[in-house]
Amino acid sequence: MIKVAKVLVFLLCLVPFLLLVRGVVLTMRGEFALGANPIETITHSTGDWILRFLLITLAITPLRALTGWTGLTRFRRMTGLFAFFYSILHFAIYWVSKFGLSWTEMWQDIATHLYVTVGFLGFVLMIPLAITSTKKWITRLGGKRWQKLHRLIYASAICGVLHYWWLVKLDFTYPLRYAVVLAVLLLFRMWTVVRPRLQTKGG
């Protein structure tokens, strides 16, 4: 049962990617499938999906607490890895389309422009999380240390939202939506940490 669900969720997470592939094929055939600026469409779409998957991943624990549905946790590694998958695409498109594979110019861009720096940082922070996402690594590091390491996802998500925020010219409607969801998720975590401490103090 859970295996079937996992396959279904996996395919669902792949849908945005497949739609982009379809868009690329149609655009190559001369159709207007990805708008006037296809590269930008792909960049923005993958960027959006990174943030969505990060927020989905962060929402799983609170949702489990609220609904009592423990099975949800089984999907957390997959959604986290999909965030990483879309960020690899996002980064690769940025590197190729802005600098034509030139490393030096890309490093210069990362070093001098804050929105790029913070976006790149968000991507880099995901790398150790992706590497240590296996069961082997959990036992190797030990549950507590592994958990501590994986708190980096908060930093990564904050970087992602800031990256979007600093990229926008004036209208903050879209990044604001991500910022609000992220803030709610962060507040929930803080509350779950602070509340038991307050209770033990009171007791």
Added chain:
Amino acid sequence: MLIKKATDIPSSEITSESLYRNRREFIKAASATLGAAAIGSILPAEVAAAASKYDTTEPKTPLANVTSYNNYYEFGTDKGDPVINAAGFKLRPWRITVSGMVKKPATYAIDDLLKGITMEDRIYRMRCVERWSMVIPWHGFPLATLINKLEPLPSAKFIKFQTVLDQDQMPEQRRPILHWPYTEGLRMDEAMNELTFMATGVYGKEGPPQNGAPIRLVTPWKYGFKGVKAIQKIEFTDKMPVSAWMEAAPNEYGFYATVNPNVDHPRWSQAMETRLTGGIFDQIRPIKTQMFNGYTQYVEKMYSTLDLRRNF
């Protein structure tokens, strides 16, 4: 294999999308011309226009792309919004108020104001401050022609333009994203420059509204946001106008806004740009942004004493 075959055909041999789409209009216009010629009228510009010496020979951005990817915040902040939200925008009747230091201040009906001005077409590069660029065949006339007609006073040092304020037709003017109406300006020598163009349309005909019709400014050596659209007010003044973007973010957008690969936007580099040609693989390679967007020979003399790093 199919895909490979398609690339074997040089793009120069393919009928451009616009020509294909407009074939009926073209035939209509051509036959209308014949009729008009018979009763002694002048030839409409869309048929008569000769290639301009200012034209670039680079591949043009297809009409579909030019008309569906627009920064026009009055119709929405997403570049896909204006093509939808400006669809019903009324281009006539249209009045333009001319005021300030000028011999003939008045409110004109646009058709009276443009009477006797010969329309022409100019294929210009357009570089957006957001790092994308297009090659657009504009339809219109040099701004200098209109200025000479209006006869500004010698005291006029700047020209100021304002977009129409019309919340019913421009719903986003209800949101204070920018200080409405959209305001832009030029120094008088910039306004009189041979490149400075007033466009009433693209691809040889009037409209569409999302590209700034009924009338907009085109200054190809400056970033695209200088191109104020749907102009309703023209004022001659001795004070440098404060543009909408200068007011919104003075550290990021200046009065001159000349395309300059050596002066970065505070948040991003301006060294490269993505040329929108309709294809996807020619887009993958960014191209180098040129000083003054490649129009140095026509404009550099105007800025010989100006520090463009400070006056961005």
